Amino acid sequence: MYKVIKKLTFWSVVSLVSMFSFAFVSGYFEVSKNLDIFTSLFREVNIYYVDETKPGEMIEKAIDSCLRI
Numbered sequence: 001m002y003k004v005i006k007k008l009t010f011w012s013v014v015s016l017v018s019m020f021s022f023a024f025v026s027g028y029f030e031v032s033k034n035l036d037i038f039t040s041l042f043r044e045v046n047i048y049y050v051d052e053t054k055p056g057e058m059i060e061k062a063i064d065s066c067l068r069i
Contacts, residue, residue, distance in 0.1 A: 014039055
């Protein structure tokens with residue numbers, strides 16, 4: 001039950017931040033859309049991946065990979 005509450009809290013915060021950070025600035029539409037895609041992908045992996053995931057490590061690796069360009 002604690003994991004469910006923790007995940008719901010995390011996704012609620014991510015959703016609110018992405019909505020309010022970029023919703024009112026039209027120049028950041030592309031950034032907002034990409035964050036939405038990232039959060040959707042992250043959510044799907046957490047829900048449907050066979051093994052238990054470590055969200056902190058996944059996000060850190062994703063950010064490192066994005067910055068490695």
